[in-house]
Amino acid sequence: MYNIRDWRHAFKLDPNKEISDENLEKLCESGTDAIIVGGTDGVTLEKVLDLMARVRRYTVPCVLEVSNIESITPGFDFYFIPSVLNSPHSKWIIELHHEAVKEYGDIMNWDEILVQGYCILNEECKVAKLTKAKTNLTGEDVAAYARIAENMLHLPIFYLEYSGSYGDVQIVQEAKEVLDNTVLFYGGGIANLSQAKEMAAYADVIVVGNAIYRDLEKALETVKI
Numbered sequence: 001m002y003n004i005r006d007w008r009h010a011f012k013l014d015p016n017k018e019i020s021d022e023n024l025e026k027l028c029e030s031g032t033d034a035i036i037v038g039g040t041d042g043v044t045l046e047k048v049l050d051l052m053a054r055v056r057r058y059t060v061p062c063v064l065e066v067s068n069i070e071s072i073t074p075g076f077d078f079y080f081i082p083s084v085l086n087s088p089h090s091k092w093i094i095e096l097h098h099e100a101v102k103e104y105g106d107i108m109n110w111d112e113i114l115v116q117g118y119c120i121l122n123e124e125c126k127v128a129k130l131t132k133a134k135t136n137l138t139g140e141d142v143a144a145y146a147r148i149a150e151n152m153l154h155l156p157i158f159y160l161e162y163s164g165s166y167g168d169v170q171i172v173q174e175a176k177e178v179l180d181n182t183v184l185f186y187g188g189g190i191a192n193l194s195q196a197k198e199m200a201a202y203a204d205v206i207v208v209g210n211a212i213y214r215d216l217e218k219a220l221e222t223v224k225i
């Protein structure tokens with residue numbers, strides 16, 4: 001499954017959180033379409049390398065969602081690059097990216113790099129605070145960001161991020177309705193199969209993060225969407 005258009009489900013592992021070998025095996029062998037390695041804070045090269053090496057024991061595609069330049073390393077199948085469309089600060093939209101491409105441009109394999117247009121909607125989450133994202137958005141606002149992602153920026157991924165809280169299904173539906181080519185990712189607060197199914201009715205790919213660390217067995221059930 002090396003084409004994101006074929007994906008329906010991904011687990012997001014936070015390098016800043018502990019996971020046992022036994023639990024990691026369950027996740028990697030669960031039937032999920034990908035393991036995404038990413039988090040907002042405490043993401044170091046050492047922790048990313050450790051998690052990558054452990055996930056690499058399995059055949060599941062392994063993606064680094066880049067959150068800082070210092071922790072980028074070769075060895076992943078894909079690199080997801082967030083650009084926070086609803087941040088008022090160019091740093092999180094384009095500037096860090098410019099810095100990184102200046103450093104790595106000569107060795108970058110663009111076929112492995114997929115830019116994600118992020119729209120962050122939970123004002124309490126760490127990434128909203130970090131990027132000062134404007135989270136007070138209507139469905140119409142979100143659909144406009146989705147249209148920009150697809151038709152103006154031609155991004156492969158539009159990511160509705162409710163990290164830490166379960167989102168508004170109506171908003172996910174409104175975003176999906178305006179997208180034809182860009183793949184819609186939804187992440188946030190999915191803790192069980194029924195929530196996974198509800199979001200997967202509109203999102204192309206659902207991402208399950210925190211539930212892994214709270215109730216692994218319930219998190220594993222979400223692959224059955």
Ligand SMILES: CC(C)=CCC/C(C)=C/CC/C(C)=C/CC/C(C)=C/CC/C(C)=C/CC/C(C)=C/CC/C(C)=C/COP(=O)(O)OP(=O)(O)O
Nearest residue numbers: 038039040067068069073074079082092096097100126127
């Ligand atoms: C050497 C080598 C192999 C090079 C490969 C080439 C390569 C991949 C080059 C990279 C090029 C590039 C353009 C990099 C971008 C650099 C960069 C730092 C961009 C900024 C990204 C960004 C906007 C970060 C902000 C934070 C963010 C959006 C993180 C995404 C993950 C996320 C939202 C996690 C959720 O947070 P979490 O910690 O789980 O929150 P909770 O604790 O509340 O759950």
Ligand SMILES: O=P(O)(O)OC[C@@H](O)CO
Nearest residue numbers: 163164187188189209210
């Ligand atoms: O951790 P949760 O709330 O599941 O969110 C998943 C992912 O969207 C976080 O970036």
Ligand SMILES: [Mg+2]
Nearest residue numbers: 014039209210
């Ligand atoms: Mg998390």
